[in-house]
Amino acid sequence: VDVTQSWIVVLGLAVGTFLIRYSFIGLLADRDMPHWLERALKLMVPAIFAAIVLGGVVMVGGQVADLSHWPRYAAAAAAFVAAMASRGSMLLTVIVGMTALHGLPWLLR
Amino acid sequence: MRSAAARAATKKACRRGAGVGAAQADGVHRALSPKVRQFSTGQRMLIAAFLVDNSFAFMQKRELDRPNDPHLIAYYAGLTAVFWPSWLLFCVIGIFAGNIVPASWQLEFAIPLSFIAILVGSVRSVPMAAAAVVGGFASVLLFSLPLKLGLVVACLAGLLAGVFAEKGVHWWTSHKAG
Numbered sequence: 001v002d003v004t005q006s007w008i009v010v011l012g013l014a015v016g017t018f019l020i021r022y023s024f025i026g027l028l029a030d031r032d033m034p035h036w037l038e039r040a041l042k043l044m045v046p047a048i049f050a051a052i053v054l055g056g057v058v059m060v061g062g063q064v065a066d067l068s069h070w071p072r073y074a075a076a077a078a079a080f081v082a083a084m085a086s087r088g089s090m091l092l093t094v095i096v097g098m099t100a101l102h103g104l105p106w107l108l109r
Numbered sequence: 110m111r112s113a114a115a116r117a118a119t120k121k122a123c124r125r126g127a128g129v130g131a132a133q134a135d136g137v138h139r140a141l142s143p144k145v146r147q148f149s150t151g152q153r154m155l156i157a158a159f160l161v162d163n164s165f166a167f168m169q170k171r172e173l174d175r176p177n178d179p180h181l182i183a184y185y186a187g188l189t190a191v192f193w194p195s196w197l198l199f200c201v202i203g204i205f206a207g208n209i210v211p212a213s214w215q216l217e218f219a220i221p222l223s224f225i226a227i228l229v230g231s232v233r234s235v236p237m238a239a240a241a242v243v244g245g246f247a248s249v250l251l252f253s254l255p256l257k258l259g260l261v262v263a264c265l266a267g268l269l270a271g272v273f274a275e276k277g278v279h280w281w282t283s284h285k286a287g
Binding site: 018022030080088092 | 145146150153154156157158160166169170214215219220221222223224225226227228229232236237238240241242243244245246247248249252253259260263264266267268270271272275
């Protein structure tokens with residue numbers, strides 16, 4: 001991958017993500033969205049975030065993480081409990097999750 | 110390309126860009142749309158250009174906590190003034206520090222963890238929970254689809270599950286009442 005190609009990717013990403021963002025804010029704001037679309041999009045937020053979370057926790061190098069990767073699952077579970085208890089505090093969730101990821105194997109070594 | 114870390118970061122950004130971008134724009138759109146109507150195209154472009162994950166999450170929470178806040182645009186401007194420069198700054202730091210921080214720290218795991226916080230905050234009903242569960246498992250099952258299509262299809266599957274769950278909840282409540 002040379003420098004020119006990198007810049008093409010960067011510019012493409014910049015334009016692409018901008019267009020996705022602008023499409024809703026800029027173009028759809030003037031009209032009322034059909035009810036069914038609004039309802040569907042409301043469901044999209046949890047669906048996409050859950051997809052990112054599970055993909056990020058379970059998949060390691062394109063494979064489903066086996067039990068030797070148990071700290072990942074334990075850390076995600078701990079983070080989930082922390083998020084529930086703190087009603088979605090990002091800082092606390094990340095701190096508890098990362099502490100569990102490294103702390104649990106250290107405790108049980 | 111500078112480093113493996115930078116390349117991995119770009120790949121990750123590509124992978125989740127489309128879905129999160131759309132979800133984000135929708136979230137901010139829903140929060141802002143009555144207020145956005147008074148703004149010109151240029152001003153709307155500014156709002157879209159400086160939208161980052163964190164301000165999206167805060168806007169969502171703000172909308173749920175204080176519906177019809179007349180100062181939402183000012184709130185967004187304030188968020189952006191803090192989040193956008195720090196987003197950029199820490200991206201740059203990350204690209205360089207990526208070569209120094211040992212891989213065994215598994216810092217990249219903080220990304221899905223931070224999304225757990227957003228996920229928990231965004232689920233407010235049974236259909237939303239159904240959409241999350243199905244979307245999550247589908248993304249793992251469909252991981253091997255080319256071009257990261259798995260994420261898109263998983264999102265659609267979650268959406269569908271949510272719609273069905275809405276129907277189920279509706280049936281249940283009307284049944285109990287009748």
